[in-house]
Amino acid sequence: MSEQDGLLSSRANASYSATASPHSGAAEAATVTFNSVRYSLLIRRGPPCCFPPERKEILLGVSGVFQPGMNAVLGPTGSGKSSLLDVIAGRKNPQNLTGTILINGEPPPKNFKCVSGYVVQEDVVMGTLTVRENLLFSAALRLPASVSRYDRGRRVAELLDQLGLTGVADSRIGTQLTRGVSGGERRRTSIGMELIASPKVLFLDEPTTGLDASTANSVMRILRNISRRGTTIIFSIHQPRYEIFKTFDSLTLLSKGQIVYHGDSVTSLDYFQRLGYVCEMHNNPLDFYMDILSGDARPTEVDSAAVKVNFDHQDSVQGWLVATYQGSEVWRDVNARIAPVLEAFSNRQMRGYRPQSTANNPTYQTSFFRQLAVVSQRATKNLLRNPQTSIAQLVLNVLFSVLVGLIYLQIPADTISGVQNRVGVFFFTTMNMVFGNMGALELFLHERTIFVHESVSGYYRVSVYFLAKVFCDLIPMRLVPLMLYSPISYFMIGLNPRLDKFFVYFLNLLLVSMAGSSLAFFLSATVSVFAIATIFLALSFVFMMVFAGLLVNVSTMGEWLSWAKYLSIFRYSMNALSINEMKDLQFCNETANICFDLGNKYLSDQGIPYENEIDLWINEIALGGFIFGFLVLAYVQLRRSGKFR
Numbered sequence: 001m002s003e004q005d006g007l008l009s010s011r012a013n014a015s016y017s018a019t020a021s022p023h024s025g026a027a028e029a030a031t032v033t034f035n036s037v038r039y040s041l042l043i044r045r046g047p048p049c050c051f052p053p054e055r056k057e058i059l060l061g062v063s064g065v066f067q068p069g070m071n072a073v074l075g076p077t078g079s080g081k082s083s084l085l086d087v088i089a090g091r092k093n094p095q096n097l098t099g100t101i102l103i104n105g106e107p108p109p110k111n112f113k114c115v116s117g118y119v120v121q122e123d124v125v126m127g128t129l130t131v132r133e134n135l136l137f138s139a140a141l142r143l144p145a146s147v148s149r150y151d152r153g154r155r156v157a158e159l160l161d162q163l164g165l166t167g168v169a170d171s172r173i174g175t176q177l178t179r180g181v182s183g184g185e186r187r188r189t190s191i192g193m194e195l196i197a198s199p200k201v202l203f204l205d206e207p208t209t210g211l212d213a214s215t216a217n218s219v220m221r222i223l224r225n226i227s228r229r230g231t232t233i234i235f236s237i238h239q240p241r242y243e244i245f246k247t248f249d250s251l252t253l254l255s256k257g258q259i260v261y262h263g264d265s266v267t268s269l270d271y272f273q274r275l276g277y278v279c280e281m282h283n284n285p286l287d288f289y290m291d292i293l294s295g296d297a298r299p300t301e302v303d304s305a306a307v308k309v310n311f312d313h314q315d316s317v318q319g320w321l322v323a324t325y326q327g328s329e330v331w332r333d334v335n336a337r338i339a340p341v342l343e344a345f346s347n348r349q350m351r352g353y354r355p356q357s358t359a360n361n362p363t364y365q366t367s368f369f370r371q372l373a374v375v376s377q378r379a380t381k382n383l384l385r386n387p388q389t390s391i392a393q394l395v396l397n398v399l400f401s402v403l404v405g406l407i408y409l410q411i412p413a414d415t416i417s418g419v420q421n422r423v424g425v426f427f428f429t430t431m432n433m434v435f436g437n438m439g440a441l442e443l444f445l446h447e448r449t450i451f452v453h454e455s456v457s458g459y460y461r462v463s464v465y466f467l468a469k470v471f472c473d474l475i476p477m478r479l480v481p482l483m484l485y486s487p488i489s490y491f492m493i494g495l496n497p498r499l500d501k502f503f504v505y506f507l508n509l510l511l512v513s514m515a516g517s518s519l520a521f522f523l524s525a526t527v528s529v530f531a532i533a534t535i536f537l538a539l540s541f542v543f544m545m546v547f548a549g550l551l552v553n554v555s556t557m558g559e560w561l562s563w564a565k566y567l568s569i570f571r572y573s574m575n576a577l578s579i580n581e582m583k584d585l586q587f588c589n590e591t592a593n594i595c596f597d598l599g600n601k602y603l604s605d606q607g608i609p610y611e612n613e614i615d616l617w618i619n620e621i622a623l624g625g626f627i628f629g630f631l632v633l634a635y636v637q638l639r640r641s642g643k644f645r
C-alpha cells in the first residue's frame with residue numbers, strides 16, 4: 001500500500017468499526033493511528049506574474065497514535081498544532097496531504113467530519129439564541145431523524161447538566177451588541193454542540209484560549225470526564241497551568257511541523273531529564289518544554305550527542321531534539337504500536353480487501369427538508385431577535401415612498417414637465433431599489449465562520465443554508481417593504497391608475513431589488529472583508545447606473561461601449577417602467593388645447609423597443625436572468641468556502 005493510498009483512500013471509503021477501549025467502561029472507542037503524515041501548501045508571496053508559488057511544508061512526516069483519553073498537542077505558535085488536528089479530522093484539502101491515517105485500523109469514513117466532533121477556536125455559536133436553543137439546533141441536525149423531539153430534549157438536558165450549563169440554559173449567548181453568557185459558558189456551549197451526537201473522536205483547537213485560569217481548568221476537567229467514557233479527545237493547547245497538565249494522558253510536542261515528543265504525559269519529564277533537561281521543582285513542566293523548544297532552557301549535563309548542538313541557535317536545538325526523539329525508546333514504543341496496525345491493514349488490502357464503500361451511506365443525519373426547516377427556523381429567530389435592520393428597511397421604504405410621492409405629487413401629463421418628471425421618478429425609484437440593497441452584503445459575510453464550521457461538520461447541506469438565508473432575507477427585507485413602497489409611491493405620484501399597470505410596476509421594482517440584492521449576495525459569499533465588498537458593490541451599481549439611459553443616451557453611444565448597456569439592471573428597469581407608463585401616453589398643452597404622442601416619441605428617441613407586448617417582458621426576463629445568474633454564482637462561492645477549513 002502506498003502511503004498516499006492509505007490516507008487518501010480514507011477519504012474515499014469505509015465505515016469505521018469500533019474496538020474495545022483500553023479505558024474501562026468504554027463500550028466503543030476509537031484509536032487514531034497516523035503515519036508519515038506530510039502536509040504542505042502552495043503559497044504565493046506576490047503577484048502571479050513575478051512570484052511563482054512556493055511550497056510551504058507545514059507537517060513534515062509526523063507519526064503517532066491517539067488513544068481514548070486526553071491527547072494534548074503542544075508547541076510554539078506556528079508549529080503546526082491546528083494543522084495536525086485539521087489533517088486528522090479530514091478538514092484539509094487531501095490534495096495537499098500524504099501519509100496514512102487510520103481509525104481503529106480502517107481508513108476514516110468519507111463522512112468522518114460528520115461523525116467526529118470539532119470545536120474550533122473561533123466563536124461559532126449563534127449569539128441571538130439561548131444556550132439550550134443552540135444545543136437543540138445541533139441535536140435537530142446531528143442526531144438521526146428517528147430520535148424523537150422528546151429524546152433530543154432529554155439529551156440536551158443531560159449535556160447541559162454534564163457541562164454545568166443548566167443555570168444559564170435559557171440565557172442568550174450574546175452578540176457584539178448585547179452581552180450574554182460568560183466566555184467559559186460560551187466555550188462549553190460550543191463543546192456541547194459537538195458532543196450532542198456522542199462522537200468517538202472529539203477535536204478541540206485551543207479550548208482554553210481566552211478563558212481565565214479557573215474556567216480553563218473546569219473546561220478541561222469536563223473534557224477529562226468525557227474522555228473517561230471512552231472518547232478520544234485530541235486537542236491543541238497553549239501554555240496551560242500545571243493543574244491542566246495533570247489532566248493529560250498523552251502529550252505530543254511539535255516544533256516546526258515535526259514531533260519532538262509523543263508519548264505518555266507523565267513520563268515526559270523523565271524523557272527530557274534523560275536528555276539533560278532538569279525541570280526545577282516549582283516550574284510548570286509545560287512552560288519548561290516551551291523553553292526547551294525555543295532554546296531558552298539548556299541541558300544541565302550535555303552528553304556526547306549534544307556536544308555539537310549550538311544552543312544559541314533554535315534550528316540547531318530543534319534538529320537535535322527531533323533526531324534524538326527518533327532514536328529514542330519512546331519512538332520505538334510508538335512505532336511498535338503503529339507497525340502492526342499498518343501491517344494488518346496492508347495485508348487485508350493485499351488479500352483484496354476493499355473498505356466498505358460509504359458512497360451510498362448518508363453523510364447527513366437528516367433529510368434536505370428537515371434541514372431546511374431547522375435552518376430557516378433559526379434564521380427567522382435570528383431576524384426576529386435582531387429586528388433593527390428589517391425595521392429600518394421598512395421605515396426607510398415608507399419614508400422614501402412618501403418623499404417621492406410628495407416630490408412628484410399627482411404629476412400631470414403635460415407637454416412641459418410630463419415626460420421629464422416620469423423619467424425622473426423612474427430613475428429615482430430604481431436607484432432607491434438598487435442602492436437600498438447594500439445591507440444584503442451582510443448576508444453571508446456576517447456568519448461566515450459559523451457557516452464554514454457547521455457546513456464542514458455536516459450539520460446541513462450548503463444548498464439548505466443558502467436557500468434558508470436567501471428566503472429569510474428576500475421576504476422580510478425586500479418583498480415586505482416593497483409591498484408598502486409600491487402602492488404609496490404609485491398612487492401618490494399619480495401614474496396610470498390601471499391595476500395591471502400597477503402590478504407591472506410592483507413586479508419590476510421587486511425584480512430590480514432582487515437583482516441588486518443577488519449581486520450583493522454574490523459579493524457577500526466571495527469577499528471576506530466588508531469594506532472591500534462595499535466598494536465592489538457600489539462601483540458595480542454606479543457603472544450600471546451610467547448605462548440606465550438617463551445620464552447618457554445609450555443609442556448615441558459608440559459601438560465599442562454600447563454593449564455595456566446589456567449589463568445594466570438600471571436600464572432594464574428604466575425601460576420596463578417607461579414602456580409600462582409611456583407607451584401610447586398622450587401629453588397635452590392645455591393652453592393650446594392640443595395633445596401629442598410624446599410617450600412613444602420618447603421611447604423611440606431612447607431606442608427602447610416598445611411596439612410588441614414582449615418588448616416590455618424582455619426587460620423583466622433579463623432582470624430574472626440577472627437574479628438567477630448572481631444567485632447561482634453566490635451558491636457556487638458558498639460551496640467553495642464551505643469545503644475545507
Ligand SMILES: Nc1ncnc2c1ncn2[C@@H]1O[C@H](COP(=O)(O)OP(=O)(O)OP(=O)(O)O)[C@@H](O)[C@H]1O
Pocket residue numbers: 041043056058075076077078079080081082083084236
Ligand atoms: N492557509 C495557510 N496559508 C499560509 N500559511 C499557513 C496556512 N495554514 C497554515 N499555515 C502556516 O503553517 C504553520 C502552522 O500553522 P498552524 O496554524 O497549524 O500552527 P499552530 O501551531 O496551530 O499555531 P497557533 O498556535 O498560532 O494557532 C504556520 O507557520 C502558518 O503560518
